[in-house]
Amino acid sequence: MDTTPRPATGELVFRDAEPADADxxxxxxxxxxxxxxxxxxWTTEADILEGQRTDPDGVLDVIKTTDGKLLIVExxxxxxxxxxxxSRADAAYFxxxxxxxxxxxxxxxxxxxxEAERVARxxxxxxxxxxxxxxxxxxxxxxYERRGYRRTGKxxxxxxxxxxxxxxxxxxxxxxxLVKALA
Numbered sequence: 001m002d003t004t005p006r007p008a009t010g011e012l013v014f015r016d017a018e019p020a021d022a023d024x025x026x027x028x029x030x031x032x033x034x035x036x037x038x039x040x041x042w043t044t045e046a047d048i049l050e051g052q053r054t055d056p057d058g059v060l061d062v063i064k065t066t067d068g069k070l071l072i073v074e075x076x077x078x079x080x081x082x083x084x085x086x087s088r089a090d091a092a093y094f095x096x097x098x099x100x101x102x103x104x105x106x107x108x109x110x111x112x113x114x115e116a117e118r119v120a121r122x123x124x125x126x127x128x129x130x131x132x133x134x135x136x137x138x139x140x141x142x143x144y145e146r147r148g149y150r151r152t153g154k155x156x157x158x159x160x161x162x163x164x165x166x167x168x169x170x171x172x173x174x175x176x177x178l179v180k181a182l183a
Contacts, residue, residue, distance in 0.1 A: 013073070014072070014073055016071065017059075017070035018063065021063070021072060025070065029059075029082070030053055030054070032100065032104075034046055034049065037101060041104035043104060045134070045166070049165075052164065052166060054164075067087045081103075081108060084096035091129065091179075093129075094129050094131040095131060095132070097109075097113070116129075117180070121183075127182055128179055129182055132176065132177055133176055135155060135173070136173065148180045151176060153176070
């Protein structure tokens with residue numbers, strides 16, 4: 001008889017991604033942000049960007065980095081979400097956040113970001129969490145603000161012409177830095 005502890009049905013399991021997870025992670029991230037499937041969730045970027053959001057090489061780079069991790073979130077053995085965490089001096093960077101579109105809007109994102117903040121604080125002693133969000137994503141920025149993130153007004157240009165990050169459908173895209181104190 002197998003006596004290995006198992007999470008209760010429906011309980012979330014967080015684990016570090018492995019290279020073998022790359023293709024499933026690309027599918028999850030693409031489904032949350034690009035194409036028609038992303039429209040069933042609220043985080044879609046389909047109206048502002050076409051093409052890919054990431055690729056297997058980009059995901060593998062995050063998985064293999066020595067100063068960060070890609071957290072996988074599973075429920076009942078199925079991949080439901082992911083997020084990138086990277087240690088940057090006294091801060092941590094949060095990115096590559098994706099929740100399966102059919103599960104968006106049910107509170108899962110709040111739980112995942114809280115766990116990411118805990119990991120950054122406890123694993124690296126991070127005093128702040130940083131992230132960048134496309135500045136025209138008002139609904140998404142408002143969601144992060146409700147979780148304690150603040151807009152900094154610090155912008156970085158969108159990588160126009162680099163289709164690894166998508167094909168912009170407008171000319172005013174840039175990234176804004178959002179910050180939250182973790183102490």
